[in-house]
Amino acid sequence: MSSKTVLIVDDESSIREMIAVALEMADYRVLEAENAQTGHAMALDHKPDLVLLDWMMPGTSGIELARRLKREEATAEMPIILLTAKGEEDNKIQGLEAGADDYITKPFSPRELVARLKAVLRRATPAGVEESVEVEGLKLDPASHRVTSHGSALEIGPTEYRLLQFFMTHQERAYTRSQLLDQVWGGNVYVEERTVDVHIRRLRKSLGETHQHLVQTVRGTGYRFSTRE
Amino acid sequence: MSSKTVLIVDDESSIREMIAVALEMADYRVLEAENAQTGHAMALDHKPDLVLLDWMMPGTSGIELARRLKREEATAEMPIILLTAKGEEDNKIQGLEAGADDYITKPFSPRELVARLKAVLRRATPAGVEESVEVEGLKLDPASHRVTSHGSALEIGPTEYRLLQFFMTHQERAYTRSQLLDQVWGGNVYVEERTVDVHIRRLRKSLGETHQHLVQTVRGTGYRFSTRE
DNA sequence: GCCGGCCGTGACAGAACCGTGACGATTACA
DNA sequence: TGTAATCGTCACGGTTCTGTCACGGCCGGC
Structure with a gap:
């Protein structure tokens, strides 16, 4: 049961840290990036199984990165979950149109995060039809x-x-x-x-x-x- | 496993588009109508397996169409899911009384939509199709x-x-x-x-x-x- | 035949896993 | 509006599984 790798892209290190701890406890490997540029590079480089993207970041925004990832061949299949501050519900549709697979509103519990992340991964990995x-x-x-x-x-x-x-x-x-x-x-x-x-x-x-x-x-x-x- | 047909009735083309894409990815056939009149006609004409109805539409409203579909013999068995803008929770009861099988609040994720749609199809498939x-x-x-x-x-x-x-x-x-x-x-x-x-x-x-x-x-x-x- | 390394085997303690009863919260219903 | 049903979660305990060790047999080389 090889553990999956998750890339976190968020400018606030405290948030990254919290998420990282939660994910590591759930037996995921974690990569971190503090802006869209390095995030993009790491996505290409390490091919994570899923990307967690903060919506609001200085410079290139999360949604922009999401669009970019979905547009490029190498990363198009990569599931993306967007994180956003509460009260920006309207962005939801915009985010999902950009190709995000799910959308989580801050604040969220680590458990919720892990659960939704699992759900997304579950969907993204079609059960291999194994022969007997x-x-x-x-x-x-x-x-x-x-x-x-x-x-x-x-x-x-x-x-x-x-x-x-x-x-x-x-x-x-x-x-x-x-x-x-x-x-x-x-x-x-x-x-x-x-x-x-x-x-x-x-x-x-x-x-x-x-x-x-x-x-x-x-x-x-x-x-x-x-x-x- | 022949794919099911879903009819979308919504006046906003962007919403229709988003839903259509999501459903097609989930292997459903999709029909679109931008008002209740053509929606009604298409329901009779194509006998879709499920109807997605926007609540608020110019002219005949979604709930009105829902009632009409439930009243007519040919379409009475057709499952209906109502879409509504957030904050109109009170309509829920009204909607379900009109015969809708489920009720989804905007904004919603394509994933959520597909899941609930599946759930509705699962439990509301017309008698005779599901064998004991x-x-x-x-x-x-x-x-x-x-x-x-x-x-x-x-x-x-x-x-x-x-x-x-x-x-x-x-x-x-x-x-x-x-x-x-x-x-x-x-x-x-x-x-x-x-x-x-x-x-x-x-x-x-x-x-x-x-x-x-x-x-x-x-x-x-x-x-x-x-x-x- | 002797010896050293390699492997089979039984035992064991800790971990993982699953069944189960209970509980609070929510929902359905009368 | 109160009562019953159902749901998701938790904690506890029994059972099974896992990794490690130690002992000893087996094999091959000399």
Whole structure:
């Protein structure tokens, strides 16, 4: 579950700070810019998953930046949430016409912010239609989030599920513990490499006698999922 | 999933335009009329699945048109959403009495509009289009808005009903709390994810011993409705 | 056959996750 | 206008999952 990156563009550092704290607590990566120019540059540079834009800023205004971002190919798909001071309700339509995806009126609670931000991200990321995979009667179906062995359900924990999913979509190739941590646990976590071994063990146990030969140890390297020997 | 047709009746072309864009992005077909007369004609002519009506218009007002549409056989089943300027909250009751299915205050975000429009379509689709669903003696009948277990009625709240309906029409698939909030609550609401858990609980309680195994927890992910396992 | 490194395995404590009852607020209804 | 129903949130507790460790077996090289 790789965390998303959010770019905050606001001239008041105290506001930026508040938002940043709230977002970091909700496990988002945060970038900050204090004016439209640097904001624009950072949007191009870091490709954040979402941009939080203050309406009123010295120099180029938020809405102007919003228009610019929507106009450019590289950033057009980037969801934008506009922040505005209370009592400027009329701007709402103007803001949304500029291409903003949502519009939050100050003052707002951090929780509201996070909730609306989630909603916007949810919409912006269409659920990937993942295909189910089957190998020797072992079937993993992402839609129902189920693993079956010749039709009967297997008990399997969340991490084992992800591990198996990764393996089944990347068969016949050896991965180091480090690579598996990256791919299955998600990059920026600090976890002992030996932990992989433990989950491999648990996965094998879940797979049972029938299928555990599919998860193979590559001594000195890591593990591999393969139907061949 | 053939896309639905929405008729917009508003005298301001900029508003019509904004709404049209939003709806087209959400994959609806859009018809526009700039006054009640042509709106009325188009409603009869094209039989849209829903009508968006501005309250204040020169000549015949939106609410008047709403009443007329509800009075005539051919258009009585047609869901209507009224649009009104802010600060005219009092009209709400009047509007709903006239037969409108929902009531949106300007300014509104396209997102909000689409969400509420979906909600209205979901619950107000003319009888006959929505089939009743039955699974293991548990039957949900949209026409009578009733849930029965082997013939005897079940007590079930509005939200639980919608939740169950969604589940029964989307079986064998796991949904995250976030997705359920989108689908059942409507995308623009700001509600804690754990709230889903509580309603799942209430739904299970309503279903009773007999059927609660159908609502399954997918640990680490969300919930699923399934007859298997 | 000996040895060092590598890996399987069981145990464990802390964290994460989910079910559940309760509560205040709002809404619907009589 | 009062009463009931429903909603969203919270806090508590049980259960499951996770990451780590330690022990010991296994393997390969010499």
